[in-house]
Amino acid sequence: MVKTEIKLKGLTLKNPVMTASGTFGYGEEYADFVDLSELGGIIVKGTTLHHREGNPYPRMAETPMGMLNCVGLQNKGVDYFIETIYPRIRHYDTNVIVNVSGSNIDDYVAAAAKIDALDDVPAIELNVSCPNVKQGGMAFGVTCSGIEQVTKAVREVYHKHLMVKLSPNVTNIAEIALAAEAAGADSVSLINTLLGMAIDAETRKPVLSMVTGGLSGACVKPVALRMVWQVSKAVKIPVIGLGGISSATDAIEFLLAGASAIQIGTANFIDPAISGKVAKGIVEYCEKHGVEDVNELVGGLIL
Template identity: 75%
Template sequence: MVNLGVKLKDLSLKNPVMTASGTFGFGEEFEDFIDLSNLGGIIVKGTTRHHREGNPYPRMAETPSGMLNAVGLQNKGVENFCKDIYPRIKHYNTNILVNVSGSAIEDYVETAAMINELEQIPAIELNISCPNVKEGGMAFGTSCASAASVIKEVRKVYKKHLMVKLSPNVTDIAEIAKTAEGEGADSLSLINTLLGMAIDAETRTPKLSTITGGLSGPCVKPVALRMVWQVFNAVKVPAVGLGGIMNAKDAIEFILAGASAIQIGTANFIDPQISVKVVQGIEEYMIRHNIQNINDLIGGLKFQ
């Protein structure tokens, strides 16, 4: 027997494997494939203050070793989540986190305040990769000042565990991480998708209706690993690593780079059972290497 339990500050996980927002629905969609209680946590799809239709089709495109998406945070809004979805999923025997998104600070604040009242939701994941419509459309998470402004206001109303999801589309991820920590983030998840695009050479048109979209999958893993390592060495709050994790080996690499937990995203589209397979694979790795406690692996990268 090995100990797979980890703590993200005040948030206890039975194991370090979580599912990434936007790739796992509300958990219900995967009940036929896995026992959700075997996961450390699930992060439900992005939730906004008001109903959003999302972007026009086409809004997904396959790329070499990855995929692009421009779904546009399609959801029915936080009131619908609280009234209709939360009652259906609150019984899950795992941590349920809500990914909170918005286009203005007040949207984030109102959404977070409503979720704060839900007893069985112990944490939110604050998505600061959203465009700030009042400031010309640049994402909140691409500058220290704008990141600080939204995190600070959400922290005032949200009293539980606040995980902040960092954008990789920045010059210095460590500086953004320090800012988030300074404004009250309890943990940091990274990375969100990289900005990319795809073109159909035959039709000479973009493959996405929005032209650009978020790149995820194995192709982003080296970037994600590098950023997790940088953040681990820059802040004291726990890091949650994601970006191209397709198997237990990938997950172990993120943990060695400094991630206290990981999230599985794109791989869920390929294998709906991958999350529990990764839990099993981590346990097998620990037994094989005679490691009793997963926490001994966190940041355990060795140097020549």
């Protein structure tokens, strides 16, 4: 029997597989395809203090082995989440983690404080890396001082596991991760989407309504893997790896690169059952390779 439990500060995952924010709705959308109790956690859609309509259509452009999106954090606000969605999903037999976003520090703090009061949410993922909102989001995540400020402020009001999601759109992601760690993050998750663009040569117009958008999917995996490796060498807190993971083998690669757990994102769109398959596939890999505890794989890269 392979041990799959991952213990993070104040957050125990039954296995290292979580689903990435914005790709798994509130879990309900996937309940017909995946036994949610077989997952380490689900990270629900980005939640902001106030209702956000998001960006205009078109919000998506398909790319080779990936996609660009500029959804722009469409959500009904944290109060709606607490009143309407939380009661429906709080008793899932998995960790329900809320991704919290904002356009200024006060908004982040106010939303995080409200989530802090929810008994059945053991962690938040602080989204300082959304590339699709004009104000804030990524602005905080691309400088050490920005990430330090927002992490510190949220840390003061949030008492459970604080995961900070990092942007890959920086020169040195390890420095940013160190700044988050110094400001009190319990873990860092990476990568958010890579800023990209698509143009229609026939019309000479951008494909996306916001001109640029975030790239995700299998195509970003090598970049994500490299960043996870760099960050895991730099920080002492656990690293959660994501970016293009589409199979158990991909997940294993992230663990070997130094991730303590992983998230599955865009692959959920291609195979809505993939998260459960990856969780099972990790166990199969361990059995095949005589690994008794998944934690043995973390940082197990042989150089």
